[in-house]
Amino acid sequence: MQRHHDMGGLDAGPVERTEHDYAPWEKRVDAIMRLLTDKKRRVMTVDELRRNIEELGPGAYDEMSYYQRWMASIGNNLLEKGVIGVDELGRKMAEVEARWQTAREA
Amino acid sequence: MSEGHDHPHTHPHPNQPDIEDQPFEYYQVMVEAVGELLIDKGVFTAAELRKSIEQVDARSPADGARVVARAWLDPAYKGRLLADANAAAAELGIDAGAIPIQVVENTEDVHNVICCTLCSCYPRLLLGLPPDWYKARAYRSRIVREPRAVLEEFGTIIPDDVELRVHDSTADLRYMVLPKRPGGTDTLGEAELAALVTRDCMIGTAVVEA
Amino acid sequence: MADGEGGMSTRFRRGDRVCVRRAHPPGHVRTPFYIRGHRGVVDSVAGDFADPEELAYGRDGLPRKTLYRVRFRQNELWPGYAGSADDSLVVDVYEHWLDPAEQKTEEAS
Numbered sequence A: 001m002q003r004h005h006d007m008g009g010l011d012a013g014p015v016e017r018t019e020h021d022y023a024p025w026e027k028r029v030d031a032i033m034r035l036l037t038d039k040k041r042r043v044m045t046v047d048e049l050r051r052n053i054e055e056l057g058p059g060a061y062d063e064m065s066y067y068q069r070w071m072a073s074i075g076n077n078l079l080e081k082g083v084i085g086v087d088e089l090g091r092k093m094a095e096v097e098a099r100w101q102t103a104r105e106a
Numbered sequence B: 001m002s003e004g005h006d007h008p009h010t011h012p013h014p015n016q017p018d019i020e021d022q023p024f025e026y027y028q029v030m031v032e033a034v035g036e037l038l039i040d041k042g043v044f045t046a047a048e049l050r051k052s053i054e055q056v057d058a059r060s061p062a063d064g065a066r067v068v069a070r071a072w073l074d075p076a077y078k079g080r081l082l083a084d085a086n087a088a089a090a091e092l093g094i095d096a097g098a099i100p101i102q103v104v105e106n107t108e109d110v111h112n113v114i115c116c117t118l119c120s121c122y123p124r125l126l127l128g129l130p131p132d133w134y135k136a137r138a139y140r141s142r143i144v145r146e147p148r149a150v151l152e153e154f155g156t157i158i159p160d161d162v163e164l165r166v167h168d169s170t171a172d173l174r175y176m177v178l179p180k181r182p183g184g185t186d187t188l189g190e191a192e193l194a195a196l197v198t199r200d201c202m203i204g205t206a207v208v209e210a
Numbered sequence C: 001m002a003d004g005e006g007g008m009s010t011r012f013r014r015g016d017r018v019c020v021r022r023a024h025p026p027g028h029v030r031t032p033f034y035i036r037g038h039r040g041v042v043d044s045v046a047g048d049f050a051d052p053e054e055l056a057y058g059r060d061g062l063p064r065k066t067l068y069r070v071r072f073r074q075n076e077l078w079p080g081y082a083g084s085a086d087d088s089l090v091v092d093v094y095e096h097w098l099d100p101a102e103q104k105t106e107e108a109s
Helices: A024-036 A046-055 A059-063 A066-081 A086-105 B026-040 B046-058 B061-073 B075-083 B085-091 B137-142 B147-153 B190-196 B199-203
Strands: B101-105 B110-115 B163-168 B174-178 C017-020 C039-049 C065-073 C088-094 C098-100
Touching: A024 A066, A024 B026, A024 B046, A046 A066, A059 A066, A066 A086, A066 B026, A086 B026, B026 B046, B061 B075, B061 B085, B061 B174, B061 B190, B061 B199, B075 B085, B075 B101, B075 B174, B085 B101, B101 B110, B110 B174, B137 B147, B147 B163, B174 B199, C017 C065, C039 C088
Parallel strands: B101 B174, B110 B163, B163 C088
Antiparallel strands: C017 C039, C017 C098, C039 C065, C065 C088
């Protein structure tokens, strides 16, 4: 069975060459990943990042952008390892949203 | 206040939280939250995170281009580059990191092109972040099976008597193409030569033009 | 890179004809589907690395596995390949995914 991420040789359309500048949040994802995998910390490996992205399933490639997949994978990895807890992540995410909403309305 | 504006979402992309009147994008919220939690827990400091973000920005294809230009001018350097690209880059003050980079040389007989069919492995420390197309389905699927057709979409035609060699970075090696030096460049200095070398020439989807 | 330095297993050498095993486990596999069951030639020995199939699950990936650069002919990989007969594809493949191909070439490595 050819898994969805293992794409070599499959049919596809033309290469779309439009490029986008990386948004600040995307660079933040990349930067966090570099810190988590560096020699000083070794919290996770790039192999775990990839494996978790593969486990997001085929829909992830159609529905999510590159750094959305990265962030989903990093989040799952950190939860699996117990670096962060589900409850505290949920609370912090709600706090961030509330903060941004306040800033937007200001 | 922002007007309602026509903004088709044909595929997900990040929304700036202070511009559009929509829910905040889930993974943007998550990366903010995870960063704050990891700082709270002492996994890294805010200063380390800022520095890491700066490092994402710091690399560009200009680094790879410098290495190419030096290799064109100095055959001994080229030999060292092909043997150990990380060490050769360090000679020019470029930290190419710990992951080994293998430079593959375009010649009269062989044109090389690099890819990662399984994900997005790329010589980031010499070329910066990869372009979107390198990481997307069409390139990853088709470059291994119909490389000449894909290169033609980039406007690059490789003659039939030249071997087209595709490198799929499936493991811990990264690849970078050493493109051929174009004719008519004998009078150019190293910086001028480097300025000719674009990112796509070091991926292999383009050739250097004088 | 010298073969056998530092205790690295070197089952294959440059020039050896090899066959990629036709196996399809789930999990984090770095041997692309499109080369499984296909024959190629060892282009070089790339060194040894911790096993990504194990690293992917938070394990240490030891003992290290030897990595080979294996070259395939495009017209052998793809039916109706549209390109030059000399076109090739080089993939980095771990030793445990490779078997000796049935016929060895007479060429010196």
